[in-house]
Amino acid sequence: MVEGTSLRERLSVPVIAAPMFLVSGPELVIAAVRAGVMGSFPTANCRTVEQLDDWMSQMMAASGPATAPVVPNLIVHRTNSRLADDLEVICRHRPEIVIASVGSPEPIIDRIRGYGGQVWADVASMRHAEKAIAAGADGLILLTGGAGGQTGWANPFAFARGVRAIHDGPMVLAGGVSDGRAIAAAEVLGFDYCYMGTHFIATEESMAVQRYKDMLVAASLDDVQLTDAITGLDTSILRPSLIAAGLDPKNLPVRDSIEISKDINPDAPRRWKDIWSGGHSVEGVRRVQPVADLVREVANQYQQARIQPGR
Numbered sequence: 578m579v580e581g582t583s584l585r586e587r588l589s590v591p592v593i594a595a596p597m598f599l600v601s602g603p604e605l606v607i608a609a610v611r612a613g614v615m616g617s618f619p620t621a622n623c624r625t626v627e628q629l630d631d632w633m634s635q636m637m638a639a640s641g642p643a644t645a646p647v648v649p650n651l652i653v654h655r656t657n658s659r660l661a662d663d664l665e666v667i668c669r670h671r672p673e674i675v676i677a678s679v680g681s682p683e684p685i686i687d688r689i690r691g692y693g694g695q696v697w698a699d700v701a702s703m704r705h706a707e708k709a710i711a712a713g714a715d716g717l718i719l720l721t722g723g724a725g726g727q728t729g730w731a732n733p734f735a736f737a738r739g740v741r742a743i744h745d746g747p748m749v750l751a752g753g754v755s756d757g758r759a760i761a762a763a764e765v766l767g768f769d770y771c772y773m774g775t776h777f778i779a780t781e782e783s784m785a786v787q788r789y790k791d792m793l794v795a796a797s798l799d800d801v802q803l804t805d806a807i808t809g810l811d812t813s814i815l816r817p818s819l820i821a822a823g824l825d826p827k828n829l830p831v832r833d834s835i836e837i838s839k840d841i842n843p844d845a846p847r848r849w850k851d852i853w854s855g856g857h858s859v860e861g862v863r864r865v866q867p868v869a870d871l872v873r874e875v876a877n878q879y880q881q882a883r884i885q886p887g888r
């Protein structure tokens with residue numbers, strides 16, 4: 578259904594507004610698609626399957642065969658008890674690409690391909706990449722060091738070369754991208770598209786609270802701390818949010834205990850709600866702005882970088 582060149586031609590710049598828990602909703606996805614970049618969101622952002630159905634109706638109505646696609650993200654990990662129900666809703670709306678994250682894409686491949694859709698899987702290692710290809714994934718999203726959220730570890734230069742040797746299909750860079758020059762550089766490495774997550778949090782249409790957006794504008798790369806204390810997996814966290822939540826960044830509680838402490842102390846910080854994630858790409862976040870302005874800026878930088886590589 579998706580054909581490489583034609584998909585690229587529908588985009589103003591080869592970007593996916595990355596799926597982000599508690600951040601990406603219909604406003605952000607629709608604004609992204611209208612601005613000419615793929616708009617993604619995790620289905621976990623919907624409280625119920627009925628709400629997912631409603632969101633998908635709104636989003637699909639705002640996109641079409643000539644626009645950038647809407648790209649739902651399914652968490653395929655076995656602990657996602659809603660996977661089967663969410664998958665049913667997705668199959669009814671038939672988005673052309675679905676992103677599988679946190680596990681093998683295998684459980685959703687047959688259903689999505691059954692209606693002509695593609696499955697793009699996120700991978701953090703060569704072993705993940707090999708497994709996703711064996712399961713039949715059409716595209717691969719390479720999670721690299723410094724990515725926002727539950728981050729990758731691999732260096733993008735090395736990871737791109739490794740994966741390109743075994744995969745011809747769409748390949749997406751996740752991590753460190755916040756401007757058009759980085760996207761042009763990623764193309765030289767062999768990537769077809771880039772994820773931009775952190776930068777889209779600081780848009781007017783994201784569901785993040787204003788203090789989170791302001792913190793991203795004020796933060797630098799040095800404010801990003803890698804820790805597994807908040808989610809149980811290595812996650813890029815904004816150190817100022819740890820401090821604001823009353824935690825000592827140098828002496829964090831043992832992994833996952835922050836959620837448990839909520840039962841004991843109702844004022845304890847709630848992970849994701851009070852402790853915020855941002856990737857190394859926070860370095861490129863200068864202001865909170867509408868999605869259309871951000872995409873226009875990034876597309877101009879990308880064109881400029883292609884005409885004049887270097888500075």
Ligand SMILES: Cc1cc2nc3c(=O)[nH]c(=O)nc-3n(C[C@H](O)[C@H](O)[C@H](O)COP(=O)(O)O)c2cc1C
Pocket residue numbers: 595596597598599600619650678679699720723724725726727751752753754772773774775776854855856857858859
């Ligand atoms: C606040 C936040 C929430 C995220 N939630 C998800 C998620 O639900 N599903 C997913 O596949 N990736 C999630 N990610 C990862 C992003 O999709 C993407 O890989 C990452 O933001 C790319 O790095 P960047 O932020 O430097 O652009 C999240 C990232 C952030 C910052």
